[in-house]
Each structure stands twice: as C-alpha cells, then as structure tokens.
Amino acid sequence: MKLKRFLLRYYPPGIILEYEQSKVTKTKSIDLLDLRPESDLDAILDEIIRKEPLITPSRQDQVRHLIEKLQKKLGTSDDQKFYLFKVLRAHILPLTNVAFNKSGSSFITGSYDRTCKIWDTASGEELHTLEGHRNVVYAIAYNNPYGDKIATGSFDKTCKLWSSETGKCFHTFRGHSAEIVCLAFNPQSTVLATGSMDSNAKLWDIEKGQEMSTLAGHSAEIISLSFNTTGDQIITGSFDHTVSVWDVRSGRKIHTLIGHRGEISSAQFNYDCSLIATGSMDKTCKIWDTGSGKCIGTLRGHDDEILDVVFDYTGQYIASASADSTARVYNAVSHNCIAKLEGHEGEISKITFNPQGSKLLTASADKTAKLWDPLSGICLQSLEGHTDEIFSCAFNYEGDTIITGSKDNTCRIWR
Template identity: 80%
Template structure:
C-alpha cells in the first residue's frame, strides 16, 4: 500500500487518505467527529499514527498541518446575516421541493406544473427546464457529491434520470403502480432508490436504466427513504407505522423498527451509521441502534405530529420539527431535550442543520423560514417575504446561501 495524497474534509471534519493497492487507487477516511478548536493536536496525531499504518513518521507534520486547518475552520463563529438576493418566479404552479448540488453552484425546484427546473445560484438564471413527466414532480435530488445527474420522482408513477449539465433525459424508470413520493441516490451514485404509495421501494441501476430489485414488506405507503453514508444500508419509513432497514447489495430486509403508534414522517441515519432517528405522527421521535434495530430512546415533548427529523454532522444532536409550531434539539447521547425553538406561528414541515452544525433552518406554514442557534435556542434571523407556506428549504454546503420554496410558486435565494 502506497499513500498518494491527503484530502481534507471540513464537514464533518476528517482526512481522506488516497492510496494505491495492487495498482488500484482507493480511499479511506479518518473521521475526526470529536475534534474541537481546543483538541491537543500532538496527542491526536500520535493516536492517528498508531492506528493508521499509512500515516508514517515522515507524514506527521503534514497531518498536523491539516488538523490545524480543520481546527481553524471549526473555530470560525458564524454571525452571517442573510439578505434576500433574488425572488424567482420559478413555476406556474406551487413548488414541491428544492435541493442544492454539493458545491451550491446550482439548485433544482420541483413543481405541480410537472417540471423540474435547474438554476444557477450566483445569478438566479434558469439553466434548464426538465420536461416530460405527466403529473406533479414531487421528489427531486442531485447525485451529490458529483452533481452531474438529477433524479425526479413523479405522481405519474415514474422516475426520470437527467443530465444536470445538458438537461437531457437518460432514463425513465417504470414499474411503480402508484405515485413516487421520495427518492435518493446512493453515495456512490450507482443506484437511485424510489419510494412509492404502492407500498414498495425500488432500486434502479443508473448506467443501464434497469430495475435492480423491488423492496417488498411494508403494508402502506412509503413516505421516506435514505441511505447510510457507506451506501450499504437503506431505510424506508411508512404509513404502516414501521421503518425497515434493507441490505442494499441483496435487497434483503434486515430489520423492522417497530414502536411508533402513528405514520412515519421522516427517517435518517447519523453520519457514522450507528443511529437511526425516526419522526412520527404519534408526536414522538425515536432513536434506534442501527446495528440491532432496538429502540434506545423515545424523544417526547411535542404536542402534535413530528413532521421532520435530522442529525447534525457529528450525529450527537437530533432536531425535530412539529405541527405544533415548535422545533426541538435533543442530545443523542443523553436523550435529553437541550433547547426548544419557539417563534413560528404555524406548523414546521422542514428542519435542517447547516454542514457546520452551528445553525438550524426551519420552514413553516406561517410563510417564514427561521435561523436558530441550536445551543441556545435563540432565533437569530427570520426570513420573511413569501406570501404562502414554505415547505422546503436548504443550506448550501458552505452554509452561506439558503433557498426557500413556497406554495406561492416562488423560490427565494438568500445570501
């Protein structure tokens, strides 16, 4: 094994080792999820050297330099105030979802007008209109981190794969017998997963356009799906009150997470794939051990349905958004509620951390999006101006641009 080079990953903090083995170039990552600006760098470098044979004595200064750069980035306190950069009269009918590519240079919007549009973030210009679906374009995604492909899932029961560069349609995936409401690329960008109201999920091969496998087992609509960071596992959340964990390679169901007493609204893995968080109409969020499928905590406190859940990059914090108009942040280790985010006047349907983990963004039926400090629960900014409910919002990777999508047919870029 021969080390070729180091690559730096800011969020979550880590160093990627690119090495050669048997003539093949491979990568492995040293995750530094516990790194803080006060971590003793010399001790950490020594620990890495003991654990990782590729990091030899001659490379220690290089590794130290990289860790110092990561610490510097972590120490930057974000007091960024966002301003409205552009209002895009994006579609002739309400939007369904918005999503950034990894760099944040472009983003996509899906709509009831049966199209998905690709936009340039810096100028607000429309780059492509992806036309061809015969019903609402509901679920949309880039194949991040690559960003050269887009998947669109529609109420017309099909999923389409497009070039984000040319707008050309590569494949139309047919096989579902009801609306597609969620989709995701695996991290390797070799598969697209689709979840449908027909109670099944399907995996599709990006190259050939063929169906790889159908995941059967739910007894009601699948409303949420996501891969873990390695792409070996996938979870599906359903209106049947359960979440299933699947082996992506074989299509076999490994576990069923049983415990919720209402429909599932959202299901996510944390970064190191050790935990799964699920939100439900039963007003709770549950934390599960991803290895054995056992429930390790029921996070309570909301007075109405939990509509969305998310982890920060360390996987140490879980944020929940509820129809009761509040959001909450829980410590995944202690299972305690750290802060309540209160101020919205309507249900919160979307919640996300920025990549840095020091801000939370919420989108609400009260026509506003809000930015919060997850440690204090303080609202640091209200993004106002939409004339109807916001049901989709997202940060770019750098955390300095936000997009909000609304029922008012517009999308707003905030910088």
C-alpha cells in the same frame, strides 16, 4: 497499498485518503467528528498514525497541516445575517422541493407544473428545464458529492435520471404502480432508491438504467428513505408505522423497527450510521440502535404530529419539527430536550442544521423560515417575504446561502 493524495472534508471534519490497491484507486476516510478548535493536535495525530498504516512518517507533517486547517475552519465565527438576494418566479405552479449540488453553485426546484428546473446560485439564472414527466415532480436530488446527475420522482409513477450539465434525460425508471414520493442516491452514485405510495421501494442501477431489486414488505406508502454513509444499507419509513433497514446488495431486510403508534414522517441515519432517528405522527421521535434494530430512546414533548427529524453531523443532537408550530433539540445520548424553538405561527414541515451544526433552519406554513441557535433555542433571524407556506429549505455546503421554496410558486435565495 500506495497512498496517492489527501482530500480535506470540512463538514463533517475529516481527511479522505485516496490510495491505490492492485492498480485500483480506492478511498477511505478518517472521521474527526469530535475535533474542536482547542483539541490537542499532537494527541490526535498520534492516534491517527497508530490506527492508519497508510500514514507513514514522511506524511505526518502533511496530516498535521490538514488538521490545523480543519481546526481553523471550525474556529471561524458564525454570526452571518442573511439577506434576500433574489426572488425567482420559478414555476407556474407551487414548488415541491429544493436541493443544492455539493458546492452550492447550482440548485434545483421541483414543481406541480411537472418540471424540475436547474438554477445558477450566483446569478439566479435558469440553466435548464427538465421536461418529460406527466404529473407533479415531487422528489428531487443531486447525486452529491459528484453533482453531475439529477433524479426526479413524479406522481406519474416514474423516476427520471438527467445530466445536470446538459439537461438530457439518461433513463426513465418504470415499475412503480403509484406515485413516487421520495428518492435518494447512495453516496457512491451507483444506486438510486425510489419510494412510492405503492408500499414498495426500488433500487436502480444508475449505469445500466435497470432495476436491481424491489424492497417489498411494507403494508402502506413509503414516504422516507435514506442511505447510510457507506451505501451498504438503506432505511425506509412508511405510513404502516414501521421503518425497515435493508441490505442494499441483496435487497434483503435486516431489521424492522417497530414501536411507533402512528405513520412515520421522517427517518435518518446519523453520520457514523450507528443510530437511526425516526419521527412519527404519534408526536414522538425514537432513536434506534442500527446494529440490533432495538429502540434505545423515545423523545417526547411535542403536542402534535412530528413532520421532520434530523441529526447534526456529529450525531450528538437531534432536531424535530412539528405541526404544533415548535421545533425541539434533543441530546442524542441522554435523550433530554435541551432547547424548544418557539416563534412560528404555523406547522413546521422542514428542519435542517447548517453544515457546521451551529444553526438550525426551519420552514413553516406561516410563510416564514427562521434561523435558530440550536443550544439556546433563541431565534436569530426570520426570513420573510413569501406570500404562502414554505415547503422546503436548504443550506449550501458552506452554510452561507439558503434556498426557500414556497407554495407561492417562487423560490428565494438568501445570502
């Protein structure tokens, strides 16, 4: 094995090693999820050298420099106020979802008008309109971190794969017998997963444009799916009250997570894939051990359905958004509620941490998006101006730009 180069990953903090083995280029990552500006650099370096044979004495100074850069980045203050940069009259019908590419240089919007549009973030200019679906474009995603492909899932029962550079359609994936409502790329950008109202999920080979397997076993629609960071497992959340964990290569079910008493609205792995968080219409979130499939905690407190649940990058905190107009932050280890985010006047359908984990963004039916301090629950800022409910919101990779997408047919860029 020969080390070729280092790549720095700011969020979550880590160093990627690119190396050659038997003339094949491979990567592995050193995750530094617990790194803090005040962490003991020498102790961290010693631990990395002890565990990682690729890091020889001649490379130690390089690694030290990279850790210093990560610590400096973690230490930068985060008191940015966001201002409205652009209002994009994006579509002729309401938006369904918004998503950034990895760098945040462009973003996409899906709509009831049957199109997906690609936008330049810096100028707010439309780059391409992806046309061809015969019904609502509901689920959209970039193949981050690469960002050269876009997937669109539609109520017309098909999923399409596009070039983000040219807007050309590479493949149309057919096989679902009902609306496609969620999709995801694996981190390696070799597999695309789609979830449908037909109770099935499907895995597609991106290169060949062919179906790899059908993940069958749910008895109601699948409305959430998520790959783990290594891409060898995927979870599907269903209205049948369960979440299933699947082996991607074989298409075989590993676990069924049983315990919720209502439809699943959201399911996600934490960064190291050891835990799964699920949100349900039964007003609770649950935390599950990925290895055993056992429930290790139930997060209570909401008075109405939970519509979204998300981990921060360290996996220390879980945030939930509810139809009761509040969001909550829980400690993922102790399961205690550490903050209650109160201030919205309508249901909160989306919640997301910024990449640094220092802010939470919520999107609500009350026509506003709000920024919060996740530890104190204090509202830092209210993003106002939309004239109808906000369905979708996203941070870019640096955490300094926000997109909000609304039922008012517009999308807003905040910087």
